[in-house]
Amino acid sequence: DAEITQSPRHKITETGRQVTLACHQTWNHNNMFWYRQDLGHGLRLIHYSYGVQDTNKGEVSDGYSVSRSNTEDLPLTLESAASSQTSVYFCASSDQTSVSYNEQFFGPGTRLTVL
């Protein structure tokens, strides 16, 4: 079955370190998204991609970057981790066909703690 996976599931790091969170999907979806989920803020969009070599900033992109070199993967990099980036991170993907109505499929999440 097609799926979307994230790794690691849990990560503890120190302030100032570079961290990369992996996202891999086997749906063959063109669209991929990164969100963060914090208590009181719901889901906030960090970055998104509509295809290979395409990346776009979301509403909370400062301090994060992504790259899309193939259809399956969209890694999220925290260039210099800050305590404010302690959060749960979700990756999602969706199809571009009209019948999908933009339904998104989510990974299980990565819980990141920055000390």
Added chain:
Amino acid sequence: GDSVTQMEGPVTLSEEAFLTINCTYTATGYPSLFWYVQYPGEGLQLLLKATKADDKGSNKGFEATYRKETTSFHLEKGSVQVSDSAVYFCALSLDSNYQLIWGAGTKLIIKP
């Protein structure tokens, strides 16, 4: 701008009670509407959707009807179970882009 407003939680109910979680939206076009559910420690998964006015989405005993006249998509279930305890998100999508616009989420707690 386009937005989704959900009732604030947590919502606490006893088992077998009737559930309503309110969701209203503002959109310039004709959106598709979704309810997602997030069980503890998991990612979000689609619960149900409706793609045009008067459509009713249903799944696992949950229902929601797309009401264009009241711009609403309220989630209902006739008899909740402890296993329904989760966070529920209402969302909309427009044809103009591929993104979803999310409500803040409503935490549901069902007590035995």
